Amino acid sequence: xxxxxxxxxxxxxxxxxxxxxxxxxxxxxxxxxxxxxxxxxxxxxxxxxxxxxxxxxxxxxxxxxxxxxxxxxxxxxxxxxxxxxxxxxxxxxxxxxxxxxxxxxxxxxxxxxxxxxxxxxxxxxxxxxxxxxxxxxxxxxxxxxxxxxxxxxxxxxxxxxxxxxxxxxxxxxxxxxxxxxxxxxxxxxxxxxxxxxxxxxxxxxxxxxxxxxxxxxxxxxxxxxxxxxxxxxxxxxxxxxxxxxxxxxxxxxxxxxx
Numbered sequence: 001x002x003x004x005x006x007x008x009x010x011x012x013x014x015x016x017x018x019x020x021x022x023x024x025x026x027x028x029x030x031x032x033x034x035x036x037x038x039x040x041x042x043x044x045x046x047x048x049x050x051x052x053x054x055x056x057x058x059x060x061x062x063x064x065x066x067x068x069x070x071x072x073x074x075x076x077x078x079x080x081x082x083x084x085x086x087x088x089x090x091x092x093x094x095x096x097x098x099x100x101x102x103x104x105x106x107x108x109x110x111x112x113x114x115x116x117x118x119x120x121x122x123x124x125x126x127x128x129x130x131x132x133x134x135x136x137x138x139x140x141x142x143x144x145x146x147x148x149x150x151x152x153x154x155x156x157x158x159x160x161x162x163x164x165x166x167x168x169x170x171x172x173x174x175x176x177x178x179x180x181x182x183x184x185x186x187x188x189x190x191x192x193x194x195x196x197x198x199x200x201x202x203x204x205x206x207x208x209x210x211x212x213x214x215x216x217x218x219x220x221x222x223x224x225x226x227x228x229x230x231x232x233x234x235x236x237x238x239x240x241x242x243x244x245x246x247x248x249x250x251x252x253x254x255x256x257x258x
Contacts, residue, residue: 001207002151002163008212010161015208017178018216019249022203023227026241028182029218031171032199033084034116034210038129039109040065041145042137046098046106055104059096061137062108066091068136069112072128079118084171084198087117089129115202122148122166167202168210177256178215184255185248190241199224219245 007013020029042065044058069091078086093111098104114125126146134141152162172179174196186194201224209216221238 001167001204001211002153002161004204004207005163005211006161008207014212015214017253018205018208018214019246020203020205020216020218021220021242021246022199022218023222023224024197024199024218024220025223026219026221026238026245027195027197028179028186029198030174030176030179030196031084031118032169032202032205033087034120034169034206035167035202036114036116036122036125037149037165038112038114038126039145039147039149040112040129040133041147042108042110042133042139043144044104044106044108047104049102049104052104055106057104058098058108059105061139062094062096062110064136065108065110065133066094068132069110069129072132076117081118084117084169087120087125088115089113089125116169118169118171120169122164167206170205170210170216171198172209172215172217176215177258178217178253181252181256181258182217182219182245182249185245185252188252189244189248201227 042058042061044061045056047055069089073089076087076089078084090113091110092113093109095109096105097107099106112129116125126148130141130146133139133144133146137144149165150162151165152160154160179196183193183196186192199218203218205216205218208214219242221242222232222234226232
């Protein structure tokens with residue numbers, strides 16, 4: 001979503017409505033969970049590997065911290081209406097270092113992927129990580145680092161741009177005029193109501209809708225569970241269905257006075 005964040009915040013290009021064409025299997029989607037990335041840095045006290053009891057192993061802290069994240073993932077609760085489901089957290093990278101291969105490690109880093117359901121935000125997620133790791137390791141909550149990294153990118157114009165690695169959750173109520181206009185368009189074309197659902201993964205709508213509150217829906221060809229896979233396919237029939245839907249949607253909006 002950084003591209004849309006830049007267009008909205010730096011170029012002043014703010015659309016009234018958005019239709020994402022990410023894969024939905026020609027279903028009408030009205031939300032998905034947000035996500036963020038979290039980095040945890042734990043410290044230990046190094047000593048010679050022949051007498052590890054003289055030190056404090058950051059590796060063992062990291063192991064306990066990773067298991068704490070497994071427990072946190074189990075403890076996370078779904079949103080109130082159950083539409084988006086529960087948030088998740090997983091350890092995606094671990095790195096442990098010490099002065100040498102025959103010394104107790106005094107540095108450990110855990111990188112976390114956190115998916116955020118409705119009602120969860122970055123502050124809550126960071127506080128949860130800090131609480132669970134503190135309990136698991138016995139370290140004081142303020143004695144280790146829990147941070148949200150920045151993402152930095154240089155564009156083809158050599159423009160440098162960055163943002164925090166936080167992508168807010170979004171959803172529209174089913175009675176929102178954009179969702180209802182999408183339902184109208186589908187019914188007009190195909191004589192039946194579409195399946196109204198949500199994505200499991202994240203899209204650029206974290207910027208347009210999660211961050212900037214621009215109403216959005218999703219309707220696209222292909223299947224979400226194949227996205228980014230080496231055997232991903234796209235059905236020609238889906239392309240025809242979606243092209244017709246995109247053409248009809250403005251008329252459905254106009255009929256509702258939008």
